[in-house]
Amino acid sequence: MSNSLTVHQRTTLSWAWLGVLPFLLFALLFLILPTLNIVIGAFQNPEGNFTLENIANLFKPSILDSYWISIKISLASALLGCIAGFLIAVAVVLGGLPRFIRSPIMTFSGVASNFAGVPLAFAFIATLGRVGLVTVLLRDWLGFNLYGTGFNILSFWGLTLTYLFFQIPLMILIITPALDGLKREWREAAAMLGASGFQYWRMVALPILWPALLGTFALLFANSFGAVATAYALTGSSLSIVPILLFAQIRGDVLHDPHLGYALAFGMILITMVANGLYLWMRARSERWMK
Amino acid sequence: MAFLEINHLVKDFGAQRVVKDFNLSVEKGEFVSFLGPSGCGKTTVLRMIAGFETPSSGHILVDGRDMVKLKPNQRNMGMVFQAYALFPNMTVAQNIAFGLKVAGKSSSDIQATVKEMLSLIKLEELGERYPFQLSGGQQQRVALARALAVKPTLLLLDEPLSALDAKIRVSLREEIRSIQRNLGITTIFVTHDQEEALSISDRIVVMYQGKADQIGTPFEIYNRPATRFVASFVGTINVLEAQVVEPSTGQVNLADQTLHLQRALPQTHGNSVSLALRPETVVLGNSRSVVLNGMVQEVSFLGSVIRLRISIGSQSLSMDGFNQPNTQPPSIGQSVQISFEPNDVLVLADA
Amino acid sequence: MKISFLQRFSSWIILLLGILYFALPLLGTFEFSLRMKRGEYSLEAYRVILSDSRFQQTFSFSVMMALLTIVLGVLLIVPTAYWVRLKLPRWRPIIEFITLLPLVIPAIVIVFGYIRLYNTSSWLPLTGSSFGTDILMVCGYTTLALPYMYRAVDTGLRTLDIATLTEAAEILGANKITILFRVILPNVTVAILSGAFLTFAIVIGEFVFAALLNRPAFGPYMQLVGANRAYEPAALAIIAFGITWMCMGLIQLVTRLQKHTRIQAPR
Numbered sequence: 001m002s003n004s005l006t007v008h009q010r011t012t013l014s015w016a017w018l019g020v021l022p023f024l025l026f027a028l029l030f031l032i033l034p035t036l037n038i039v040i041g042a043f044q045n046p047e048g049n050f051t052l053e054n055i056a057n058l059f060k061p062s063i064l065d066s067y068w069i070s071i072k073i074s075l076a077s078a079l080l081g082c083i084a085g086f087l088i089a090v091a092v093v094l095g096g097l098p099r100f101i102r103s104p105i106m107t108f109s110g111v112a113s114n115f116a117g118v119p120l121a122f123a124f125i126a127t128l129g130r131v132g133l134v135t136v137l138l139r140d141w142l143g144f145n146l147y148g149t150g151f152n153i154l155s156f157w158g159l160t161l162t163y164l165f166f167q168i169p170l171m172i173l174i175i176t177p178a179l180d181g182l183k184r185e186w187r188e189a190a191a192m193l194g195a196s197g198f199q200y201w202r203m204v205a206l207p208i209l210w211p212a213l214l215g216t217f218a219l220l221f222a223n224s225f226g227a228v229a230t231a232y233a234l235t236g237s238s239l240s241i242v243p244i245l246l247f248a249q250i251r252g253d254v255l256h257d258p259h260l261g262y263a264l265a266f267g268m269i270l271i272t273m274v275a276n277g278l279y280l281w282m283r284a285r286s287e288r289w290m291k
Numbered sequence: 292m293a294f295l296e297i298n299h300l301v302k303d304f305g306a307q308r309v310v311k312d313f314n315l316s317v318e319k320g321e322f323v324s325f326l327g328p329s330g331c332g333k334t335t336v337l338r339m340i341a342g343f344e345t346p347s348s349g350h351i352l353v354d355g356r357d358m359v360k361l362k363p364n365q366r367n368m369g370m371v372f373q374a375y376a377l378f379p380n381m382t383v384a385q386n387i388a389f390g391l392k393v394a395g396k397s398s399s400d401i402q403a404t405v406k407e408m409l410s411l412i413k414l415e416e417l418g419e420r421y422p423f424q425l426s427g428g429q430q431q432r433v434a435l436a437r438a439l440a441v442k443p444t445l446l447l448l449d450e451p452l453s454a455l456d457a458k459i460r461v462s463l464r465e466e467i468r469s470i471q472r473n474l475g476i477t478t479i480f481v482t483h484d485q486e487e488a489l490s491i492s493d494r495i496v497v498m499y500q501g502k503a504d505q506i507g508t509p510f511e512i513y514n515r516p517a518t519r520f521v522a523s524f525v526g527t528i529n530v531l532e533a534q535v536v537e538p539s540t541g542q543v544n545l546a547d548q549t550l551h552l553q554r555a556l557p558q559t560h561g562n563s564v565s566l567a568l569r570p571e572t573v574v575l576g577n578s579r580s581v582v583l584n585g586m587v588q589e590v591s592f593l594g595s596v597i598r599l600r601i602s603i604g605s606q607s608l609s610m611d612g613f614n615q616p617n618t619q620p621p622s623i624g625q626s627v628q629i630s631f632e633p634n635d636v637l638v639l640a641d642a
Numbered sequence: 643m644k645i646s647f648l649q650r651f652s653s654w655i656i657l658l659l660g661i662l663y664f665a666l667p668l669l670g671t672f673e674f675s676l677r678m679k680r681g682e683y684s685l686e687a688y689r690v691i692l693s694d695s696r697f698q699q700t701f702s703f704s705v706m707m708a709l710l711t712i713v714l715g716v717l718l719i720v721p722t723a724y725w726v727r728l729k730l731p732r733w734r735p736i737i738e739f740i741t742l743l744p745l746v747i748p749a750i751v752i753v754f755g756y757i758r759l760y761n762t763s764s765w766l767p768l769t770g771s772s773f774g775t776d777i778l779m780v781c782g783y784t785t786l787a788l789p790y791m792y793r794a795v796d797t798g799l800r801t802l803d804i805a806t807l808t809e810a811a812e813i814l815g816a817n818k819i820t821i822l823f824r825v826i827l828p829n830v831t832v833a834i835l836s837g838a839f840l841t842f843a844i845v846i847g848e849f850v851f852a853a854l855l856n857r858p859a860f861g862p863y864m865q866l867v868g869a870n871r872a873y874e875p876a877a878l879a880i881i882a883f884g885i886t887w888m889c890m891g892l893i894q895l896v897t898r899l900q901k902h903t904r905i906q907a908p909r
Contacts, residue, residue: 016725016729016730017730017733019721019722019725019729019730020722020725020726020730020733020737022718022721022722023718023719023722023737023740024740026718026781026784027740027743027785029781030752030756030781030782030784030785031740031743031744031747031752031785031788032740032743033755033759034752034754034755034756034758034759035743035747035751035752035755036755037755037758037759038751038754038755038758041758084660084663087656088656088657088660090653090656091652091653091654091656091657092653092657094645095645095649095650095652095653095656096645096649096650096653097650097653097654097657101657107890107891107894108664110890110893111883111886111887111890112664114840114843114844114886114889114890115882115883115886117847117848117849117861118847118849118861118864118865118868118878118882119847119864119878119879119881119882119883120879121868122671122864122868122875122876122878122879123667123668123670123671123876123879123883124667125868125875126667126670126671126673126674126675126875126876126879127666127667127669127670127671127674128667128670132670132674133666133669133670133673133674134666134670164663165663165664165667168660168663168664183374183376185372185374185375185376186376186378188341188343188363188370188372188376189370189372189376189377189378189434189437190364190378190389190393191342191343191362191363191364192341192363192364192366192368192369192370192438192447193364193369193389193390193393193437193438193441194364194365194367194390194393194394194441195364195389195390195393196364199393203378203389203392203393204378204380207380208378208379208380222745222746225748226748226749226750228748228749228750228849228850229848229849229850229861229865232849232865233849233864233865233868236869243748243750246750246751246754247750247850247853247854250750250753250754250757250854251854261754262754265748265750265751265754268748268750268751269746269747269748269751272746272747272748273746276742276745276746
């Protein structure tokens with residue numbers, strides 16, 4: 001290689017980063033600085049000095065309760081979403097269903113996984129609310145009083161059931177490629193070596209899918225943990241989950257302590273960061289195997 | 292009764308019959324290859340033996356036991372796949388141990404067998420590696436060890452060498468053959484590569500359009516192909532069209548030259564007949580009993596072998612001769628005499 | 643591999659249960675939306691909604707926001723993704739990480755940060771005017787769309803041989819800007835459109851940003867209707883669902899069209 005070419009390459013390389021400058025500037029202004037601002041605010045007192053008091057205040061019972069309910073709802077909707085989405089994906093990919101249903105299911109999953117927020121809440125109120133279609137049908141046809149069982153669409157399980165409407169499709173979208181990645185030969189090799197279908201799933205398929213399953217679980221967890229609109233439109237402020245508490249705090253300082261609000265937001269980042277970190281780590285692991 | 296008996300096997304996929312009345316007997320310890328182009332039904336027969344496909348009709352007997360009703364995991368066979376199919380979540384040792392673990396063997400038994408298998412495939416050092424850390428050839432050896440670890444009654448090899456580089460393909464096929472001989476395990480080997488089948492098998496089943504066209508030793512298949520398809524699929528062969536002049540003595544007319552095949556022909560006077568001739572049975576000059584005049588069309592120097600293309604009238608044939616350092620090959624356009632022995636000529640049945 | 647009757651049967655059961663869960667809320671909502679007039683099914687709720695001037699205003703406001711977001715997103719992401727592929731392959735993990743951040747940081751935290759950083763007494767008082775707030779909101783929506791947009795475009799670029807295309811165009815005398823707009827852009831149109839429709843679906847009903855920045859968008863309007871009316875919310879939900887469905891349908895459509903028009907990278 002000639003000398004002049006090397007030099008030429010070096011100089012173009014050193015200025016090449018300018019090409020991504022607009023993007024970096026944008027990310028800095030509208031993503032990184034705003035987030036850092038909140039994180040820093042969480043560690044400051046009103047006078048601007050460093051303190052851990054805001055973080056300590058998160059452990060007040062009322063706030064701890066909010067986190068706990070949020071985590072429980074996110075865990076429940078992620079777990080149920082994973083299981084239901086996995087079963088549907090397995091049925092569609094491996095269960096011997098006709099091929100032509102796969103494409104509409106994938107399209108619908110794309111739609112439903114993006115159908116979150118205010119209209120989703122309306123849909124579930126119209127279905128499982130006090131005068132919703134299913135509630136009424138159960139009462140008139142089967143004589144079953146859904147609300148007599150203590151069920152309420154505005155409650156923990158109501159919210160979880162509603163979240164599943166976008167959690168299950170998200171699971172289907174993510175896990176289907178992983179199921180496609182299970183080679184037919186693995187199943188056949190296992191059968192040839194004497195393994196039953198159950199042994200194949202326990203010893204081969206599930207261990208191979210495990211990182212993808214756990215990773216998607218983390219993603220679903222973060223997905224419902226940060227959801228505000230659905231919960232707000234469904235329950236107003238009757239269910240005190242963290243995003244709703246934060247929403248009310250931003251609107252009207254209901255905690256009477258702005259810096260506690262920053263700490264609340266910081267806690268949310270922390271939790272979704274752990275969940276997503278788990279997701280990325282697991283995805284890297286599963287890709288290593290799938291080569 | 293033979294160890295593996297396949298009787299009147301038929302398989303339909305929808306309206307299409309992909310295997311038509313397939314019959315085969317394999318003796319214990321035999322190495323039999325299924326050879327044919329893709330879509331000939333060879334893999335389908337193998338998958339029916341393994342139990343992944345159910346025959347539309349017919350029987351598969353191993354040691355006198357009918358296999359058709361059994362599930363794949365009840366058949367105690369070993370199988371090696373084209374795409375290795377090692378379990379990616381397990382180490383080499385765990386892969387080999389899988390069948391034994393499923394069978395509920397004790398861990399000391401398992402350890403001993405794994406060790407034995409690793410030394411059989413000469414990968415003692417790699418027991419703790421994962422499949423993605425191995426080369427293709429190594430992975431396929433592990434797959435072989437995994438299949439053999441459960442002491443199967445029958446070893447099924449589904450194009451195990453096709454995904455490998457040419458060099459490794461040759462060395463691994465020799466290794467497979469020597470392991471198979473040592474263990475004396477009855478083996479079915481599916482391939483589309485005729486050289487592979489010829490070099491490795493005790494017997495070859497040449498399959499075409501769902502039928503076994505010919506079953507025989509590599510020597511028989513190559514030198515006495517039973518059908519036009521076998522002749523053209525296995526090795527290189529020249530097919531020349533000639534007119535029968537005298538059926539009883541085998542006198543035929545080829546491009547205005549008269550040939551004496553010295554045997555009776557089924558065709559009557561005036562009919563055409565197809566004559567097949569391997570390139571290596573033809574020599575330059577008139578030293579053999581059937582002589583033809585032709586012209587050199589093409590000369591390919593292949594190293595140890597020189598291949599000539601000779602035109603005879605409107606037809607042409609290829610002939611192979613060994614390289615002689617002191618003899619120049621003929622040049623293009625030169626008129627030459629070529630000759631061959633009459634019993635090297637195969638008279639092909641009409642297609 | 644054969645699939646047993648039991649497997650097939652349980653697959654059907656699972657599928658039917660799934661269909662039931664997903665169809666019931668949609669059916670329920672649709673049925674509910676027709677019940678506005680006593681004793682008969684009617685489209686009254688839809689009529690009321692569609693003729694509501696605030697619906698028209700908020701909806702067109704949100705459409706405007708979505709379109710601006712798409713434009714800003716394309717202008718920001720296509721050159722960046724192209725440049726990173728061509729000149730800065732080693733930066734890719736960093737850029738990719740940044741684009742994934744909006745999935746990690748909840749939207750409500752981001753908008754909280756905006757309110758603190760760009761309030762009336764700050765160095766850049768964007769929230770001081772409604773125009774400034776609108777700019778802030780478009781930037782916020784672009785941030786939310788980053789993960790989807792970037793991935794769509796980057797995947798589209800991956801299947802092209804960027805370096806060879808660029809060199810071929812340079813030999814023919816094109817400069818970098820021409821290359822980007824005349825060569826690269828047309829070849830990733832499908833990827834961009836996919837990202838754009840997805841962005842549209844996300845932005846059109848977005849609630850948190852609009853509510854906390856106090857802008858008259860479709861999301862807060864829906865929430866307001868939901869808090870005060872009975873049947874109209876159901877009609878709104880059906881309309882919103884229809885929009886999402888349309889966006890996904892368009893993505894499918896352009897992806898299917900792509901198979902005929904795209905330059906294939908050599909395998």
